[in-house]
Amino acid sequence: MTNQADVLEKIIMQRRSIRKYKDQPVDRKTLQRILNCGINAPNGMNWQAYEIRVIDNPRLLDSFTAAVVHDNPEVAQRDGFKNIFVDAPTVLFIAKSDRYELSSVDCGLLAQNIMLSAQSLGIGSCCLGSSARWLKSSPSAKPCLDKLNFSKGHELFFCIALGYPDQEKPAKPRRNDMIQYIEQ
Ligand SMILES: Cc1cc2nc3c(=O)[nH]c(=O)nc-3n(C[C@H](O)[C@H](O)[C@H](O)COP(=O)(O)O)c2cc1C
Numbered sequence: 001m002t003n004q005a006d007v008l009e010k011i012i013m014q015r016r017s018i019r020k021y022k023d024q025p026v027d028r029k030t031l032q033r034i035l036n037c038g039i040n041a042p043n044g045m046n047w048q049a050y051e052i053r054v055i056d057n058p059r060l061l062d063s064f065t066a067a068v069v070h071d072n073p074e075v076a077q078r079d080g081f082k083n084i085f086v087d088a089p090t091v092l093f094i095a096k097s098d099r100y101e102l103s104s105v106d107c108g109l110l111a112q113n114i115m116l117s118a119q120s121l122g123i124g125s126c127c128l129g130s131s132a133r134w135l136k137s138s139p140s141a142k143p144c145l146d147k148l149n150f151s152k153g154h155e156l157f158f159c160i161a162l163g164y165p166d167q168e169k170p171a172k173p174r175r176n177d178m179i180q181y182i183e184q
Pocket of ligand 1 (some may be wrong): 015016017018020086126127128129130131158169171172
């Protein structure tokens with residue numbers, strides 16, 4: 001019989017950053033289920049010091065992409081380039097709040113719950129620092145950032161690509177030497 005711990009461990013170990021997606025969109029009901037797992041992550045004082053924006057409209061993702069590529073043509077150089085979000089059909093934009101110094105931890109925990117929930121539903125994900133960096137540093141992308149409509153005191157931090165995987169990824173090796181048990 002499979003127990004809960006085995007199931008969770010399997011989901012954690014099978015999750016890999018996916019950078020190739022099928023065209024199939026993720027339906028909104030499934031997205032909402034994933035987001036609900038996200039916002040149930042632990043967070044400081046239950047302030048939930050982040051905001052999330054969801055874009056699954058391909059035309060909108062294309063317009064964000066066009067703005068970034070206008071200022072950074074090299075971004076579009078890779079084979080099969082579709083968009084600046086590792087070609088995913090659905091993108092979450094995560095903004096962190098300036099409300100307290102650990103809001104970045106809230107965002108990270110939110111993201112991990114999202115990515116593990118997605119994995120459990122057969123949906124691949126990739127955390128993306130680069131896409132947010134490009135959007136924030138490209139003058140042409142200013143209207144895109146405005147469209148995200150984050151509240152005052154919030155700034156785009158990173159993105160999460162979501163979609164049905166079109167690749168199988170083996171685990172990258174992890175080090176163990178950063179873990180130490182302190183006995184006395
Ligand atoms: C904060 C953060 C930013 C990341 N930014 C990018 C990125 O910009 N582009 C990308 O392809 N992957 C990005 N990744 C994914 C990592 O490269 C990936 O998690 C790492 O190589 C380990 O591989 P795995 O997720 O398949 O286990 C990011 C991951 C994190 C946590």
